[in-house]
Amino acid sequence: MFTFFTEIVRKDVVDRRGRFVGHPHDFTATFDEAYPRVTSLIISRGIFNKRYYSILWKDLHQTADGFQLKMTLDSLKPLEDYRSKGEATFRSGILDQQVVDTFNRKVVRVNDLHFLKVDDDLRLAHVDIGLRGLVRRLGWEGFVDRVVKIINRHADYLSNESFISWKYVQPLSIQEATGKIRLNVEMDQLREIPPSDISTMMMELDPYQRAALLKTMDVQSQVDIITELELKWQKDLLEELDAQTVIKLLERMPADEATDLLLELSKRDADRFLGMLSTKKAREITELMEHEADSAGGMMTTEFIALRENMTVGEAIDHIRQVEIKKAETIYMAYVIDDDGKLIGSVSFRELLLELMEEKIGDVMQTKPPSINVEESVKDVAFEMDKYNLYAIPAVDDDGVMEGIITIDDVLHVTVEEAWGKRGGL
Amino acid sequence: MDFRERLKKLKPQAPKGIWRNVAIFFAVLGPGIITANVDNDAGGIATYSIAGADFGYSFLWLVIPVVFALIVIQEMSARMGAVTGKGLADLIRENYGAKVTFYVMLALLITNLGNTMAEFAGVAASLEIFGISKYITVPISAFFVWFLVVKGTYKTVEKVFLIACLFYVAYIISGFMAQPNWSVVGRELISPSFSFDTPYLYMTIGIVGTTIAPWMQFYMQSSIVEKGIDIETYRQSRWDVLIGCIMAGVVVFFIIVACAATLNPAGIRVESAADAALALKPLAGDYCSFLFAFGLFNASLFAASVLPLSTAYYVCEGLGWEAGVDKDFDEAPQFYGLYTAIIILGAVVILIPDFPLFFIMVFSQVINGVLLPFVLIFMLLLINRKDLMGEFTNGKIWNFVSWFTVVAMIILTLLMIFTFF
Numbered sequence: 069m070f071t072f073f074t075e076i077v078r079k080d081v082v083d084r085r086g087r088f089v090g091h092p093h094d095f096t097a098t099f100d101e102a103y104p105r106v107t108s109l110i111i112s113r114g115i116f117n118k119r120y121y122s123i124l125w126k127d128l129h130q131t132a133d134g135f136q137l138k139m140t141l142d143s144l145k146p147l148e149d150y151r152s153k154g155e156a157t158f159r160s161g162i163l164d165q166q167v168v169d170t171f172n173r174k175v176v177r178v179n180d181l182h183f184l185k186v187d188d189d190l191r192l193a194h195v196d197i198g199l200r201g202l203v204r205r206l207g208w209e210g211f212v213d214r215v216v217k218i219i220n221r222h223a224d225y226l227s228n229e230s231f232i233s234w235k236y237v238q239p240l241s242i243q244e245a246t247g248k249i250r251l252n253v254e255m256d257q258l259r260e261i262p263p264s265d266i267s268t269m270m271m272e273l274d275p276y277q278r279a280a281l282l283k284t285m286d287v288q289s290q291v292d293i294i295t296e297l298e299l300k301w302q303k304d305l306l307e308e309l310d311a312q313t314v315i316k317l318l319e320r321m322p323a324d325e326a327t328d329l330l331l332e333l334s335k336r337d338a339d340r341f342l343g344m345l346s347t348k349k350a351r352e353i354t355e356l357m358e359h360e361a362d363s364a365g366g367m368m369t370t371e372f373i374a375l376r377e378n379m380t381v382g383e384a385i386d387h388i389r390q391v392e393i394k395k396a397e398t399i400y401m402a403y404v405i406d407d408d409g410k411l412i413g414s415v416s417f418r419e420l421l422l423e424l425m426e427e428k429i430g431d432v433m434q435t436k437p438p439s440i441n442v443e444e445s446v447k448d449v450a451f452e453m454d455k456y457n458l459y460a461i462p463a464v465d466d467d468g469v470m471e472g473i474i475t476i477d478d479v480l481h482v483t484v485e486e487a488w489g490k491r492g493g494l
Numbered sequence: 495m496d497f498r499e500r501l502k503k504l505k506p507q508a509p510k511g512i513w514r515n516v517a518i519f520f521a522v523l524g525p526g527i528i529t530a531n532v533d534n535d536a537g538g539i540a541t542y543s544i545a546g547a548d549f550g551y552s553f554l555w556l557v558i559p560v561v562f563a564l565i566v567i568q569e570m571s572a573r574m575g576a577v578t579g580k581g582l583a584d585l586i587r588e589n590y591g592a593k594v595t596f597y598v599m600l601a602l603l604i605t606n607l608g609n610t611m612a613e614f615a616g617v618a619a620s621l622e623i624f625g626i627s628k629y630i631t632v633p634i635s636a637f638f639v640w641f642l643v644v645k646g647t648y649k650t651v652e653k654v655f656l657i658a659c660l661f662y663v664a665y666i667i668s669g670f671m672a673q674p675n676w677s678v679v680g681r682e683l684i685s686p687s688f689s690f691d692t693p694y695l696y697m698t699i700g701i702v703g704t705t706i707a708p709w710m711q712f713y714m715q716s717s718i719v720e721k722g723i724d725i726e727t728y729r730q731s732r733w734d735v736l737i738g739c740i741m742a743g744v745v746v747f748f749i750i751v752a753c754a755a756t757l758n759p760a761g762i763r764v765e766s767a768a769d770a771a772l773a774l775k776p777l778a779g780d781y782c783s784f785l786f787a788f789g790l791f792n793a794s795l796f797a798a799s800v801l802p803l804s805t806a807y808y809v810c811e812g813l814g815w816e817a818g819v820d821k822d823f824d825e826a827p828q829f830y831g832l833y834t835a836i837i838i839l840g841a842v843v844i845l846i847p848d849f850p851l852f853f854i855m856v857f858s859q860v861i862n863g864v865l866l867p868f869v870l871i872f873m874l875l876l877i878n879r880k881d882l883m884g885e886f887t888n889g890k891i892w893n894f895v896s897w898f899t900v901v902a903m904i905i906l907t908l909l910m911i912f913t914f915f
Contacts, residue, residue, distance in 0.1 A: 164588050164595075177814025179592060202813060205592035274579030275724065304722045 070193065073163060073181035074204050079134035081111050083141040089113060092135065093120065094159045097192065099242065099250060103234050106183075106190040109135065110157065119146035130188070156250070161242040162195065166273065168281075169197070170257035171236035173265050175272045180204055182231060195237055198230025240277045249280040258284065263292035270297070279308035291320045303332045315344050322397045323349065324369035324478070327356040356472075364449050365442030367479075368463045368472035373402040375429050377412065382425035388417075398475050401460045404433050411439055411462055411470040439464045442471055450479050524734030525717030526568060528652070529710055530742040531659045535797035536616025537609060537862075538704045539790055540855035542746055543770040545697055546753025547762060551674075551682035553701060554750060558683065560705050561743035566895045567870065568735045570877055570888065571711045575718030576728035577886045582715045583812035585876050595812045598872065603832075605865050606709055606805040608858035610840030613801060615851040616794030618844050619767040623787040629845060636841035639798050640834065643819060655796035661789035662745045664774055669748040671776035672755035679751060695910040700856050702903060703863025705746060709801065711869060712808045725886070749773070765852060802840065806833035867903040870896055 081089045090113030097104040109128060111121045121144045129136045137144075162178055169176045179201030182194035196204075203212045216223050238258050242250045251258065261269075266285075270278045270293070282290055282305065294302055294317060306314050306329070318326045318341060330338040330353060342350050352370045359365030373396050375384050388399060402420070404413035413433030423432050439462045440452055453461050453476065460473045545553045571582070578585060587595040617635045618628035642651060688694075714735075723731050752773040757764065764770045771786030778785045803819075806829050810817035815828040823830050843849065874896050878887050888896070 159591075164591055174816075177587070179814060197814065202592055202596070206596055207593070274584075274719075276579060300722055304724070307724070307726075 069185045071183050071185060072196070072204065073158065073183065076183070081109075081128075081135045081137065083137045083144075084139055085141075086136075087141050089121070089137065089141055089144070094157045095190075096122070096155050096157050099156065099252075101191075103184070103191040103193055106192075113146075120149070121146055125188075125190070130185075156242040158192070161239050162192075162237075165239070165241045166277070167195065167240060168238040168258065168269060169232050169236060170238050170252075170261065171232065173261050173269070175240075175269045176232070192234055194231035194233055196229070196231055198228075200225060201230070240273065240281065243280050248283045249277070251284055259289070263289060264296045266293050267296035271301070275304060275308055278305060282309075283313075287316055287320055291317055295321060295325050299328060299332050302329050306333070311341075311344065314341060318345060319349055322369050323352040323356060323371055324367060324397075324472075327353050331357065359442060363442060364440050364444045364446070364463045364474060365471065367446060367449070368442070368474045369397050370472040371396050372460075372462070372470075372473040373399060374470070375402050375404045375415070377404055377406070377428070377430035377433075379429045380425060381420055381423045381427045381429065381432065384415075384429055385420055385425075388420075398460050398473070401458075401473070403437075403462050403470060403473070404429055405470055408467075409469045411437070411464050411468060413437060414462065437462065439470075440474070441466070446479070446482055449474055450483055453479055524731055524738075525714055525721060525723075526572065526731060526734035526736070526738035527741065528656070528738075529568070529714050529717065530738030531656060532713070532797050532800050533705065533707060533710055533742050534659070534662065534745050534793060535609075535613060535704075536619075536790060536794040537612040537855045537859040538746075539749065539793060540612070540616070540764075540770070540852055541697075541700045541704045541859045542749040543753045543757075543773060544764045544852070544856060545701055546750040546773070547757035547764045547770075549694070549697065550754045550758040551679060551750070552687050553697065554679065554682040554747070554754075555684065555686045556698065556701055557743060557747050557750070560702055561739055561746070563702075563895055563899045564706050564742065565736060565739040566892055567706055567711065567873070567899070568714055568739055569732060570873055570892065570896065571714040572718050572723075572728060572731050572735050573886055574873070574877055574883070575715040576723050576725055576731070577883050579719055579724070581719055581808065581811055582712045582873070582876075583808040585882070586872050587812045587814070589876060589879075589882075590872070592813075598868070599809045599812045601865055601868070602708060602712070603805060603809055603836075605858070605861050606801055607836055607839060608854070608861050609707070609709065610798060610801050610805075610836055611843050612855040612858040613794045613798035614841045614844045615849075615854050616790050617798070619851045619855075620787040620790035620794065623767050623771065623783045632841050632844050635795060635798065636837050639795070639802070640837050642799055643803050643833070644830075651799070652796075655792060655799070658789075658792040659796070661785070661792060662748075664777055664785055664789065665745065665748040665752050668774045668777035669752040669755065672752055672773075673776075674751055674755035683747075690909065690913060692910060692913045695906055695913060696860055699863035699903070699906050699910060700859040701746075701863075702899075702906075703861070703866060704859035705742065706866055706899070707859075707862045708865045708869040709804065709862075711873060713800070713804050716804070716807070752776075767851075770852075798837075798840075802833055802836040805836055806830075863903060864907050867900040867907075870900045870903075874900070 077092050079092060081092060083089050090111045092109055093112035094110040095106045096108045096110070097106050106125055108122055108124045111123060113119050113121065123137060123144075127138045129138070158181060163181055164178060166175050166177055168174070176197045178195045178197060180196035181192055182196055184191045184193040200209070200212075203209050213226065216225050234252075236257060238249070238252050240249055266281070266289075270281065273281065278301075282293060285293065294305060297305065306317075309317075318329070321329070326349070330341060333341070342353065345353070355370060356366070356368070359368075373388055375387065379387065384402065388402065400417050402415050402417065403411060404415065406412050413430070413435050414437035415429060415433045419432060438452060438456045438458065440449055442463045442465055449461065452458075453474075458476070460475045462470050463472050463474060464470050574582070574585070580588075583595070583599065586598055614632050614636065618632050621631040622628060718728075718731065753764075753770070756773045756775060757769070760772075762769055762772060767787060767790060768783055770790075771783040774782035774786050807817045809815075809832055810826070810829045813828075816826040817829040818826065821829070843854075844851070874888070874893065877883055878893070880887060
């Protein structure tokens with residue numbers, strides 16, 4: 069049998085002798101099962117000077133018109149404030165709070181709870197996020213239903229319940245001691261949401277929920293989510309994380325993005341983090357920091373695939389697979405450099421796949437590939453990439469030594485903003 | 495990678511000198527100063543003008559305590575935003591449930607609909623000075639406001655509005671040039687006077703209501719959250735709040751002084767913008783009405799751009815509907831519906847022939863004053879909760895000032911209703 073939270077809290081609670089105790093107010097539940105099972109009932113007594121009683125679920129009967137306790141009223145001890153106990157309750161964790169609807173991939177607010185009663189157990193089955201749930205909370209459901217029926221007997225309002233099965237609900241306010249959000253038992257749902265969608269959802273949460281949600285992800289997802297956010301929010305998020313986590317994230321971020329983020333931080337924090345990073349990453353970042361922000365050098369990343377002229381195609385593919393794939397931002401283009409580090413050619417991954425394994429790179433590469441000087445402007449980069457239809461363009465210094473690459477996503481970001489402006493919020 | 499900053503550098507360099515200083519000024523402008531400037535809207539100008547014209551200097555004493563209360567209350571909003579990272583509507587919903595939130599939002603919606611009407615009344619009244627009919631100005635302004643926000647160009651225009659707020663300097667100069675009797679002004683500023691007749695009570699509630707408007711607390715808290723100000727950076731925002739509130743207070747003081755020195759001795763009752771404009775005569779002479787019209791028009795349009803949008807936003811936030819101009823209509827139908835309805839309703843009422851423009855400008859502020867204590871009660875309950883605010887709950891003085899405001903406003907409202915009948 070199904071019943072709503074709103075209906076339950078209107079019922080009466082009486083003690084063993086039938087004396088009125090109060091009304092149900094809240095529930096604690098165990099969230100370790102697929103559908104949370106209610107473990108105790110919190111009763112509120114009085115109107116102005118409210119007192120709360122917590123009763124274990126096994127210490128009460130459910131009757132036709134409410135609940136009967138197995139003890140007497142006199143034996144109950146009131147709680148000062150049941151919220152401060154730190155236990156997850158429906159009111160503090162779910163009802164009226166924001167949750168993630170992992171099916172529709174949105175942050176929603178819960179209007180009512182839908183319970184399933186099996187024998188003596190009460191289990192949370194759905195959350196109601198619809199208008200009707202809101203009307204029910206206001207106590208106008210009967211009235212509004214009648215009015216709607218007069219206007220249109222088959223109105224969507226009456227038939228379309230906006231329920232989300234608990235399976236697809238990820239609560240955000242129930243946090244563990246570690247500051248992580250307690251994952252729903254069916255936790256994979258959250259993991260399947262693309263990082264860019266999670267970033268969008270994060271904007272609707274408060275900073276603590278943002279950090280807590282981020283902590284539930286693995287490091288690679290965290291990096292993907294963070295780099296999707298605007299710099300300002302990236303910085304705010306870092307402030308909520310501990311130094312260890314920050315370092316792990318910075319290590320995995322593409323060097324150009326990590327540089328931008330560090331430049332956003334205070335000098336002191338940036339220096340501290342730089343000191344904790346691996347020498348290699350720290351060197352890459354420091355080099356990038358030296359370039360003018362608005363030059364090609366400022367937007368490039370130093371992580372690219374470098375090949376040699378005398379490698380065979382087979383060796384090149386092996387090299388990419390074993391050595392370079394972890395650190396390069398893109399593998400679609402590989403660049404051929406000589407002993408001095410000068411750029412002498414480029415080859416796309418597509419070409420590598422189509423060529424015979426024994427061919428020499430020097431024979432298949434495109435010689436004198438389009439490149440850009442590190443001093444040139446963002447605009448020049450965009451024009452150059454457009455002209456040659458490139459996904460990435462190598463950046464070289466005055467001697468032709470290759471310093472890094474600029475990828476299409478970085479350029480697109482600027483041009484989109486130039487063309488259509490930033491999508492604003494309130 | 496964020497190239498926004500980089501791209502800015504690619505664009506032509508901003509001119510040096512005065513414009514560079516202006517740019518720096520806007521870079522440091524915070525939520526507190528912006529909120530305070532939106533606060534001096536059509537309703538505010540009308541209320542202060544009438545207070546000065548009809549009652550002379552006798553409301554001056556109210557300025558200091560009201561500005562003090564404003565500082566305390568705005569600081570509370572800023573602190574709550576910084577500590578919880580949530581808007582006020584969110585906090586009320588999460589802690590007091592759907593039922594309470596619905597009625598608070600309903601009250602806020604009705605009050606702000608009144609405020610929006612006042613803004614469009616301000617548009618109508620100001621441009622009537624130039625002889626342009628309200629049947630032309632109000633619909634165009636309403637459409638302009640709607641378009642501005644839906645197309646997301648509001649943030650750029652905001653700065654233009656803010657520069658135009660320098661118009662208030664005209665009141666300060668005019669206040670001096672009217673050569674009021676400064677010893678009388680000084681005495682009235684520090685010696686409270688009070689009266690139990692309905693017009694005086696009505697005006698008192700109006701002045702408090704327009705200076706400490708309920709929507710400002712929602713607006714302030716959301717701005718703080720949106721700016722990403724947290725516990726570490728909120729110390730700087732306290733300065734921003736303080737400067738904003740004092741700026742607002744100085745403007746209130748000089749509008750009352752200028753009106754009391756010019757209109758009151760002449761026995762002029764403010765019934766149209768042309769009457770209110772006479773307060774600027776010592777400064778602008780015969781051009782005073784143009785100057786006043788410009789200032790009122792700017793203030794009205796500025797607030798009209800902020801009010802419907804923010805109201806729709808809080809209501810949706812509290813009731814759990816999607817909101818924000820970055821969503822399209824299908825994603826956030828309630829938000830766009832409410833936003834459009836507030837603008838249309840606010841504008842249509844003003845188009846009723848012979849609608850009393852100055853009456854609605856003041857009346858909406860009185861409604862603000864009546865709603866204020868209820869919003870304050872929720873703020874006080876929330877900000878004193880240890881589980882939400884930790885060590886950032888209110889101190890004794892802050893609690894005293896706010897509770898005093900709550901009690902005073904409830905008593906004043908009861909007295910007004912009681913003496914009216």
